[in-house]
Amino acid sequence: xxxxxxxxxVPDAAVQKRIDPSTMRLDRSGEKNLNPFDTHALEAAxxxxxxxxxxxxxxxxxxxxxxSAVRAxxxxxxxxxxxxxxxxxxALAGSDVCATxxxxxxxxxxxxxxxxxxxxxxxxxxxxxxxxxxADHLQMPSLTQVIKIxxxxxxxxxxxxxxxxxxxxxxxxxxxxSVGDAINEPRYPSLKAIMGAKKKPLDNKGAGxxxxxxxxxxxxxxxxxxxxxxxxxxxxxxxxIEDEDTNETVEKIVAWLDERKLI
Amino acid sequence: MAGILVYALHDxxxxxxxxxxxxxxxxxxxxxxxxxxxxxxxxxxxxxDAAAGLGKYxxxxxxxxxxxxxxxxxxxxxxxxxxxxxxxxSYALFGGGLLGFExxxxxxxxxxxxxxxxVTAVKVQDGKLVAERPILQxxxxxxxxxxxxxxxxxxxxxxxxxxxxxxxxxxxxxxxELSAWSTKAKMVQRGEQRGAxxxxxxxxxxxxxxxxxxxxxxxxxxxxxxxxxGGAVAAxxxxxxxxxxPYAAQIGQTGKxxxxxxxxxxxxxxxxxxxxxxxxxxxILAINKDPNAPIFExxxxxxxxxxxxxxxxxxxxxxAKKGG
Numbered sequence: 001x002x003x004x005x006x007x008x009x010v011p012d013a014a015v016q017k018r019i020d021p022s023t024m025r026l027d028r029s030g031e032k033n034l035n036p037f038d039t040h041a042l043e044a045a046x047x048x049x050x051x052x053x054x055x056x057x058x059x060x061x062x063x064x065x066x067x068s069a070v071r072a073x074x075x076x077x078x079x080x081x082x083x084x085x086x087x088x089x090x091a092l093a094g095s096d097v098c099a100t101x102x103x104x105x106x107x108x109x110x111x112x113x114x115x116x117x118x119x120x121x122x123x124x125x126x127x128x129x130x131x132x133x134x135a136d137h138l139q140m141p142s143l144t145q146v147i148k149i150x151x152x153x154x155x156x157x158x159x160x161x162x163x164x165x166x167x168x169x170x171x172x173x174x175x176x177x178s179v180g181d182a183i184n185e186p187r188y189p190s191l192k193a194i195m196g197a198k199k200k201p202l203d204n205k206g207a208g209x210x211x212x213x214x215x216x217x218x219x220x221x222x223x224x225x226x227x228x229x230x231x232x233x234x235x236x237x238x239x240x241i242e243d244e245d246t247n248e249t250v251e252k253i254v255a256w257l258d259e260r261k262l263i
Numbered sequence: 264m265a266g267i268l269v270y271a272l273h274d275x276x277x278x279x280x281x282x283x284x285x286x287x288x289x290x291x292x293x294x295x296x297x298x299x300x301x302x303x304x305x306x307x308x309x310x311x312d313a314a315a316g317l318g319k320y321x322x323x324x325x326x327x328x329x330x331x332x333x334x335x336x337x338x339x340x341x342x343x344x345x346x347x348x349x350x351x352x353s354y355a356l357f358g359g360g361l362l363g364f365e366x367x368x369x370x371x372x373x374x375x376x377x378x379x380x381x382v383t384a385v386k387v388q389d390g391k392l393v394a395e396r397p398i399l400q401x402x403x404x405x406x407x408x409x410x411x412x413x414x415x416x417x418x419x420x421x422x423x424x425x426x427x428x429x430x431x432x433x434x435x436x437x438x439x440e441l442s443a444w445s446t447k448a449k450m451v452q453r454g455e456q457r458g459a460x461x462x463x464x465x466x467x468x469x470x471x472x473x474x475x476x477x478x479x480x481x482x483x484x485x486x487x488x489x490x491x492x493g494g495a496v497a498a499x500x501x502x503x504x505x506x507x508x509p510y511a512a513q514i515g516q517t518g519k520x521x522x523x524x525x526x527x528x529x530x531x532x533x534x535x536x537x538x539x540x541x542x543x544x545x546x547i548l549a550i551n552k553d554p555n556a557p558i559f560e561x562x563x564x565x566x567x568x569x570x571x572x573x574x575x576x577x578x579x580x581x582x583a584k585k586g587g
Contacts, residue, residue: 017399097378098371129380132336132368141337141447144365147504161517162361164274164454165510169335172447182504223377228406232397240559243568250576254584256564260546262525263492263581
């Protein structure tokens with residue numbers, strides 16, 4: 001079977017993020033990285049491939065994003081993907097969740113995957129939702145925040161936490177599964193894999209190449225609009241202690257607790 | 264009609280989720296302001312009086328899809344899409360929780376509708392709903408409007424308060440044809456509890472343990488500290504999923520919501536999913552070695568340092584103080 005892993009380039013965790021007031025979009029300048037949650041999806045794909053319960057011919061990393069996003073694909077390939085696909089088009093800039101999900105579904109359609117894996121959330125915002133949007137467009141069953149995947153009889157047996165405890169769900173393929181970070185410990189890429197990543201095939205596609213209706217994407221095709229940005233209600237900043245001398249630190253903590261009659 | 268539809272989640276015993284009830288209350292309040300009514304959707308074999316009882320929270324009408332199973336998102340997407348389309352409903356509103364996210368996202372694709380998630384408040388501007396969504400680690404709040412109907416609003420956990428305002432709702436049964444792909448996922452087991460049963464909701468003092476504890480054995484430090492203060496131990500989702508601590512002790516998005524007098528976070532980064540479960544604690548004390556951890560943004564006392572050095576000494580100091 002063929003597994004497609006959706007990946008995303010996000011601002012590095014150490015970068016102070018801000019919204020560009022002229023576009024109301026996230027300022028994506030500065031250091032970027034592969035979304036950490038996506039490394040768990042790649043690892044899950046590799047474990048299914050190596051597990052042998054079902055033959056996996058190919059793992060393909062797929063992204064939508066500007067030219068710079070190619071680095072996220074290189075990293076994905078270094079982590080084990082056989083090749084990668086980048087959907088990039090000026091028409092897609094400013095797409096909201098609805099438009100992004102539609103666009104990703106279109107590029108995935110052109111690959112006809114048996115399984116789509118993705119991280120449960122991106123570090124930069126669109127929490128939890130993209131997997132389920134993509135799945136409905138592809139008319140595939142889906143489950144998000146999965147922490148265990150077993151393959152048996154050509155089906156997936158997935159576990160996750162939901163509102164009332166752990167759910168176990170059996171899913172037929174093809175399917176779209178988003179994974180939580182508890183599912184595995186992603187491997188580190190070998191130096192050889194990093195060096196070889198740029199040599200693996202990378203397919204560059206525009207919106208027209210995968211049949212995206214330009215009216216449904218980008219800022220104009222989006223169904224939501226950021227009307228304003230406001231500061232949150234002010235909260236008094238807490239006190240911060242840097243631990244230099246632990247005995248002194250502990251003394252301060254005990255005094256703080258005592259003052260509030262907590263001990 | 265400018266109505267608002269809420270999905271009312273229930274457990275296997277038929278108890279409705281309190282976040283769903285909060286969403287119904289919120290929908291009733293907002294519907295009044297936009298000149299429509301609030302309705303709710305229930306799936307599965309919900310009794311007449313239980314369905315009609317949602318009227319107490321302000322639902323004028325309850326749609327019941329008996330042939331749709333509870334617990335997985337896609338069949339419920341089928342049901343909500345039908346009710347929204349058949350009745351010209353303007354907005355779908357979800358309380359916090361995993362299923363709400365999945366159903367709302369599926370509806371976005373199905374109806375080509377705009378969606379906003381992690382919403383903490385909803386207001387009315389020019390007769391339309393505007394969702395307030397905190398972004399960038401809650402450092403800014405975006406006001407998000409919808410350019411077309413329907414619009415989908417997915418609340419953050421505990422965003423909407425329950426308000427008992429109404430009476431009895433009219434119940435209407437709907438026949439829903441399930442999509443082919445909606446029947447390809449089957450619940451094998453729902454709501455399994457793992458690990459020991461512990462009570463964290465009644466504790467005045469909670470020591471929360473996260474990944475920073477390093478390993479399951481690290482919880483011994485948290486337990487000893489909690490014991491010294493007469494408190495209990497709670498945990499983040501990451502460490503519960505990793506098997507370090509029982510599920511019953513989990514705080515956050517898919518776990519419990521607590522508001523003790525003291526919440527002492529040991530090795531917890533303070534991701535939104537955890538924050539929503541404990542941010543109403545009276546006093547928050549955080550110990551974390553990463554000075555950039557988000558938890559320091561909302562703690563009353565933040566200690567930047569190695570908890571493995573600090574916690575054992577703190578436990579001793581508290582014991583000594585109490586003994587003396």
